[in-house]
Structure formats: C-alpha cells, structure tokens
Amino acid sequence: MTNQADLTLRTLTPGENIPYSLLLLADETKEAIDKYIHQSVIYVLEYGKEMIAVCATAMISEGVMEIKNIAVREDWQNKGVGYRFLLDIIDKAREQECSELIICTPDCAKKQLYLYQKAGFCISDIVRDYYRNHYPEPIIENGIELKDMAILKMSL
Numbered sequence: 001m002t003n004q005a006d007l008t009l010r011t012l013t014p015g016e017n018i019p020y021s022l023l024l025l026a027d028e029t030k031e032a033i034d035k036y037i038h039q040s041v042i043y044v045l046e047y048g049k050e051m052i053a054v055c056a057t058a059m060i061s062e063g064v065m066e067i068k069n070i071a072v073r074e075d076w077q078n079k080g081v082g083y084r085f086l087l088d089i090i091d092k093a094r095e096q097e098c099s100e101l102i103i104c105t106p107d108c109a110k111k112q113l114y115l116y117q118k119a120g121f122c123i124s125d126i127v128r129d130y131y132r133n134h135y136p137e138p139i140i141e142n143g144i145e146l147k148d149m150a151i152l153k154m155s156l
C-alpha cells in the first residue's frame, strides 16, 4: 500500500509536455481539451517520477475558478488520491483568493457527483442536453448516453 505522503503536487511548467493521456480520462477528445488547456494552470501529482494524476484549472470570471479537468491514472483510482487532490486544488484556489470554485460533470456520473459533494461542492444547475449539443457523436458511459450536465459550485 502506497503512502499518500509519497505523492508530490506541482504545477506543470511552460514547455513541458501536456499530459493528454491522463486528461483524456476525463474528456472525450484532444480537440475538446485544447479549447481550455492553453488558458489553464495544470497541476500534476507525482509518485517519484511517475505522473499519476492531473488537474487543469482556469479563471472563468473575476474571482471564479473552474476545475476543467481532473483525472487519476486508472491503476491509482479508488485509493483516495482524487479526493486528496481535490482538497489540494481547493486550497490552491483559496490561496489565489478566489471567491468561488466550479466543477461540471455529467448528471449521471455517480462517483464524480459523490466525490465533489464529499469535498464540499453543491449542485447549482443542470444544463439540459449539454453533451448532445457540444459533442459530434453520442457519448455512452456505463451504458447510459450522456445528456445533461450538472454544475457544482463551492463558495470559498
């Protein structure tokens, strides 16, 4: 069992390769990622030299930060890494004196909804047919077509 104290958090520096393989765990296509990644701060969690998780955040209006992408490498999932990472990102947002943090996910994504609410987010809105309107092909996850998007918010 790996001790979470062995994980280090850092910001990706300009010029480093963007970790698309991790980001693609949370987003459908590289094109979708490219719409936000170049305006984002990219945090990575490392175990030694291995990158095991990524999180991209962007300021979407004054004082409002959005977590655009959070992903944990598959062999590290369900070990508490995502939760710890989320709490670290919330701390980073507080350090930057943001007043609000936002995260969006499909309304049928049970694990993500549970995790985000456990970390302190509350569901604020549902955007009907978001995934049907923003992606060229239907997205099927766990046998369900993604349709509506839940927006979760946290006041800091």
Ligand code: ACO
Pocket (backbone or CB within 6 Å): 025, 026, 067, 068, 069, 070, 071, 072, 073, 076, 077, 078, 079, 080, 081, 082, 083, 084, 103, 104, 105, 110, 111, 112, 114, 115, 118
């Ligand atoms: N329904 C409800 N809860 C579940 C389910 C489920 N089907 N499966 C697992 N859980 C619970 C676990 O029991 C655990 O809770 P607990 O610790 O209270 O028992 C929790 O969900 C998972 O917590 P962690 O282990 O900390 O999470 P993990 O390290 O797996 O990271 C993450 C979560 C980031 C969602 C990861 O699974 C992942 O990378 N998934 C693929 C990419 C993804 O979906 N990213 C989010 C997309 S939305 C966005 O990026 C803005």
